[in-house]
Amino acid sequence: MPSKRKNSSSSTGALNGFLSADRILFNVAASSKKRMLEELSALLSRHQAPLNRHTVFQVLNERERLGSTGIGNGIALPHGRLNGISEPLAAVLRLRQGLDFDAVDDQPVTFVIGLVVPADATEQHLKILASLAQIFSEAGHRSRILKARDVDSLLNLLA
Amino acid sequence: MKIIILGAGRVGLSTAEILSREDNDVTLVDSDEEKLQGLQDRLDIRTIVGAAAHPGVLEQAGGPDADLVLAVTNHDEVNMAACQVAYSLFRTPKKIARIRSAEYLRHPEIFCDESIPIDVIISPEQVITQRILHLIKYPGALQVVDFAGGKIQLVALKAYYGGPLVGRQLRSIREDLPNVKSRVAAIYRQNQPIIPKGDTVIEPDDEVFFVAGAPDIPIVMGELRSVEKPGRRIMLAGAGNIGGQLARRLEQDHYHVKLIEHGSIRARQAAEQLENTVVLHGDAADEELMLQENIDSMDVFCALTNDDEANILSAMLAKRLGAHRTMALINRSAYVELIESLLDIAISPSQETVGSLLTHVRRGDMVAVHSLRRGAAEAIETIAHGDAASSRVVGRRIDEISLPSGTTFGALMRKDEVIIPHHDTVIEPEDHVILFVIDKRHIHDVERLFQVKVTFV
Numbered sequence: 001m002p003s004k005r006k007n008s009s010s011s012t013g014a015l016n017g018f019l020s021a022d023r024i025l026f027n028v029a030a031s032s033k034k035r036m037l038e039e040l041s042a043l044l045s046r047h048q049a050p051l052n053r054h055t056v057f058q059v060l061n062e063r064e065r066l067g068s069t070g071i072g073n074g075i076a077l078p079h080g081r082l083n084g085i086s087e088p089l090a091a092v093l094r095l096r097q098g099l100d101f102d103a104v105d106d107q108p109v110t111f112v113i114g115l116v117v118p119a120d121a122t123e124q125h126l127k128i129l130a131s132l133a134q135i136f137s138e139a140g141h142r143s144r145i146l147k148a149r150d151v152d153s154l155l156n157l158l159a
Numbered sequence: 160m161k162i163i164i165l166g167a168g169r170v171g172l173s174t175a176e177i178l179s180r181e182d183n184d185v186t187l188v189d190s191d192e193e194k195l196q197g198l199q200d201r202l203d204i205r206t207i208v209g210a211a212a213h214p215g216v217l218e219q220a221g222g223p224d225a226d227l228v229l230a231v232t233n234h235d236e237v238n239m240a241a242c243q244v245a246y247s248l249f250r251t252p253k254k255i256a257r258i259r260s261a262e263y264l265r266h267p268e269i270f271c272d273e274s275i276p277i278d279v280i281i282s283p284e285q286v287i288t289q290r291i292l293h294l295i296k297y298p299g300a301l302q303v304v305d306f307a308g309g310k311i312q313l314v315a316l317k318a319y320y321g322g323p324l325v326g327r328q329l330r331s332i333r334e335d336l337p338n339v340k341s342r343v344a345a346i347y348r349q350n351q352p353i354i355p356k357g358d359t360v361i362e363p364d365d366e367v368f369f370v371a372g373a374p375d376i377p378i379v380m381g382e383l384r385s386v387e388k389p390g391r392r393i394m395l396a397g398a399g400n401i402g403g404q405l406a407r408r409l410e411q412d413h414y415h416v417k418l419i420e421h422g423s424i425r426a427r428q429a430a431e432q433l434e435n436t437v438v439l440h441g442d443a444a445d446e447e448l449m450l451q452e453n454i455d456s457m458d459v460f461c462a463l464t465n466d467d468e469a470n471i472l473s474a475m476l477a478k479r480l481g482a483h484r485t486m487a488l489i490n491r492s493a494y495v496e497l498i499e500s501l502l503d504i505a506i507s508p509s510q511e512t513v514g515s516l517l518t519h520v521r522r523g524d525m526v527a528v529h530s531l532r533r534g535a536a537e538a539i540e541t542i543a544h545g546d547a548a549s550s551r552v553v554g555r556r557i558d559e560i561s562l563p564s565g566t567t568f569g570a571l572m573r574k575d576e577v578i579i580p581h582h583d584t585v586i587e588p589e590d591h592v593i594l595f596v597i598d599k600r601h602i603h604d605v606e607r608l609f610q611v612k613v614t615f616v
Contacts (some may be wrong), residue, residue, distance in 0.1 A: 032161055032224035034252065054250060059254050066524055066544055067610030077613055102522065117616075124616045132614065 015090045015113070015132040019035065019159040020128060022046070023091035024151045030095055037061055039066055043091040050084035056116060065134065069154040070103025079115040088117040088128060092154060111146055113158075160184070160520055161225045165211035165241050167194040169490055170283060173227065173509035174516055177534060178555065179204045181343050182603070183520065186220045188611040189232075212240035214248055221247045229516065230256040231281075235263060239275050246276035249477030253519055259400070279519060283512040284400040289484065290511055291401075292408055294504060295459050298387040298484065299380060301366070301504060304514075304529040306540045306593050307572040312373050313344065313529070313538050313593070314380065318365045321385035330357035332382055340579045341379045343370035343536065344569045344595035345536070350537075352597045354567060368531075368538075370569035370593060372577045390458020390483060391415050396443035397464035398422075398429040401488070405463065410435040417452055419443045443473035446480065449497035455481030462487040467494055474502050492533060510534060522606040526591060537596045541609050543586050549615035551608050552592070558582040565597035 023043050030036035037060050038053070045051035059080035063069070070076040091114045098108025113132065117125040135141045141157070148154045160183045164171050166440035167189035175198070181186045185204040188211050189195055194205040209216035211232050222228075228245045230238035245251040256277045258264055270277045293303035293312075318325045324332055329343055337558040346353040347366040353359065361367065361383065371379045377386070391414050395402050398420035405430070409416045412547040416436040420426040423440055430438035441448045442464065456458065460477035462470035465488050474487040478501070486504040489495050495505045510530050517528040517537075524542040531538055547554030557568060557580045571578040578584065586592065593608070596602055 032226075034161070034224055034226055038250070057250065058252075063615075065522065065616060067612060068522075070614045071613050081616065109493065122616060129614050129616070131352070 011159065014128060014135055015115075015158045017089040017127070017159070018088045018115075019092065019155065021151045021155060023089070023094070024094075024154055026094045026149070026151075027096050027099070028093045030093075030099060033064070033099060033101060034061070036093065036095065036099055036112065037064070040078060040091055040093055040112060043093070044114055044116055045091055048085065048089065051082070051116075056080075056082065059116065068102040068104070070101040070105075070107075070109050071133065071136060072103055072105040072107065073136065074098065074103075074107055074110045075142075076101050076103065076109040076112045077115065077127070077129065077132055078112065079117070079129065081098075081119045082116045083119045085116065085118050088115060088121065088124060090115045090128075090158075092158070098128060117159065160227060160609060161518070162186070162227045163217070163220045163222065163225045163245075165189075165228065165230045165238070167191070167198070167206075168231065169509050170232060170512050171229075171231045172198075172353055174513055175204050175230070175515075176202055177513055177530075178520060181520075186225075188216060188220050189378075197585070210237075210434055212237050212244055214244050217241065217244055217248070222251070225249065225251055227251070227253040227255065230254070232257075235260050239263075239277065242277045243275060244580065246272070253278050255281060255516065255519060257281050257283065259284065281512065281515055281595070283508055284404060286511050286515055287401055287506065287508055288404045288408060290506065291405055295393065295409070295414075296389055297376060297380060298389055298458075299384055300440070302531065303376075304531075304538065306370070306527055306538075306570070306602065307447065307577070307591055310373055310575075311370055311374055311570050311572060311577055311593060312375055313368060313370045313569065313595070315531070316380060316383060317469060318361050318363055318367050319384040320363050322361075322381070322383040324382040325361050325384075327360060328357065329355055329359045329361065332379075335382060336378060338380055339371065339375045340570070340577055340581045341375060342371055342565050342569060343369045344538070345597055346531075352565065354565065354597070364372075365483065368595060370595075385466055392458045394452070394454065394457045394458070394460045394477070394482070396418065396420075396439065396462045396470070398425050399463065399465060402463040403429055403432065405461070406433050406436045410543075412479045417457075419448070422563075444469065444476055446476065449476065449480055457482045458484065460485045464488075467491050471498055471502070478502065494512060495533065507533070521602070523609045535599060536595065537599050537602060539596065539602075539605070540572075540591055540593045543590045543609060544588065545611040545615045546588060549612045550588075551610075552586045552611075553588050555586060555591075556582065557584050560586070560608070562594070563596075563601040563608070565601055566605055567595045567597075569593035569595055590595060 041053045041056035045053040060078045063080045093112040095110045103111040161168040164187045175187045188207045192208045230241045342356045345368040394417045396419045419439045426440040460482040462474040470487040478485045484503045489505045514530040527540040529538045537550040570593045
């Protein structure tokens with residue numbers, strides 16, 4: 001198990017070990033939910049030889065169909081399970097413009113964390129989602145994360 | 160949803176109309192500028208003039224952003240090419256195409272991502288043929304639609320004096336038919352919906368929608384009106400796609416079928432293709448011919464040509480000359496309202512087709528959607544996924560689930576078992592839930608209710 005880098009008062013570490021600087025993008029222009037998920041899938045499968053961005057897109061898109069992962073306050077957590085990876089992978093998109101995402105509060109989405117986990121890692125999958133939900137339910141953490149404007153501060157806050 | 164509709168024919172237009180009213184971004188493409196004129200303002204959609212399968216046209220229509228492409232031009236080949244282009248260039252997640260030719264339909268294996276990437280093939284003619292077959296099989300039914308692959312059906316009919324349940328409380332049906340699983344999902348009294356409860360009393364002339372396992376349908380219908388035996392003598396007018404298919408299906412089921420077609424070539428072709436159907440070359444509005452062919456002894460007359468006016472006239476004539484039940488295909492909704500009282504059943508091809516398309520537009524895991532009462536109401540079959548934590552319905556008793564107003568439970572399909580839910584029935588994961596939505600404006604709340612939460616994995 002990856003250990004937390006910082007104590008819980010300054011950081012939450014929900015994505016520790018799963019998120020890296022090259023999978024965080026700021027100022028992403030996405031004209032639709034589909035394009036955003038495509039962008040996210042490309043980012044998640046970058047440098048991950050066994051992963052195909054089309055497969056990742058399919059998995060994320062199919063999961064969205066069963067229920068939006070827009071959790072409110074402009075945040076969405078598209079996720080899915082995949083064969084061919086041994087560890088969970090996360091990626092972050094900060095969108096230039098709010099995107100209609102059918103979120104629980106009907107607010108447009110501007111901050112997206114994408115997550116894919118190995119097909120058999122149900123427990124871990126649930127745990128990561130639960131800790132992300134926990135972080136974003138706390139107004140202080142949430143606002144720090146949404147206000148972060150560079151890769152390092154986001155890594156600090158999430159990984 | 161971002162939707163591109165290719166082809167502004169009947170199906171394309173009515174689908175664009177319905178989808179644009181429901182919070183979708185719709186772009187309609189047709190090569191004929193005239194067909195698109197004025198639509199942009201009237202329907203709140205975008206229109207593009209151009210060839211449906213051309214990459215540039217699809218790009219201009221919003222191909223890169225589209226969640227769904229619906230190819231319903233008049234040409235199978237254009238529809239196939241458009242889906243291929245959308246997949247290759249934009250990886251469009253859902254591609255639906257109308258394919259008419261039986262030559263293609265005989266080979267479903269050609270429709271896959273590796274060859275012709277179409278996810279769903281729709282064939283309006285097949286859908287309508289099936290609907291009419293149900294109506295012929297269940298005399299007295301105004302509408303019959305399938306759920307759970309045909310194991311459960313929803314039937315609309317008018318209650319009459321003589322039905323044992325008429326004038327009594329709904330709950331008495333359980334005393335009358337202790338072994339039959341059925342539930343009344345909605346009642347319309349003088350066009351006003353009533354949410355049925357155990358003590359609701361059925362009145363004559365009520366339009367009743369009930370669900371039941373398919374084998375039990377006639378028994379339940381017998382509770383609401385006196386039982387009629389399905390007639391065997393059927394007359395069809397129009398040997399087009401629907402008329403031809405319907406005649407073939409009916410002769411397989413040993414009905415006595417007469418088919419009238421006014422085009423001589425088409426009549427001859429039909430006569431060659433059909434074995435036990437009597438094909439007549441003539442006009443269904445010709446009183447003499449109709450009398451000669453014993454229209455007065457026909458159990459059902461169906462007018463199935465492409466021409467609304469011809470269908471209305473021949474069905475009215477058939478009714479006046481003594482045909483027992485008359486049905487007509489009518490495309491224009493304005494006509495349907497006008498003549499409803501003059502015919503027994505008006506079938507709207509576009510409305511029947513749109514339901515099968517809505518299945519793929521609705522959010523959540525929809526198995527079937529049927530548009531009812533000219534689009535005002537809807538009956539849906541959706542799968543309940545997740546568990547008590549990730550779902551708003553799974554693991555809960557029926558009386559703990561707050562359905563949006565005007566929505567009622569019909570039936571559940573759990574694996575192969577038909578379940579009529581009572582207040583203490585608990586929804587299990589993967590149950591197929593059949594719901595009746597009286598007011599379609601609440602459909603979004605229904606979708607929401609059945610959508611899984613973020614923690615569903």
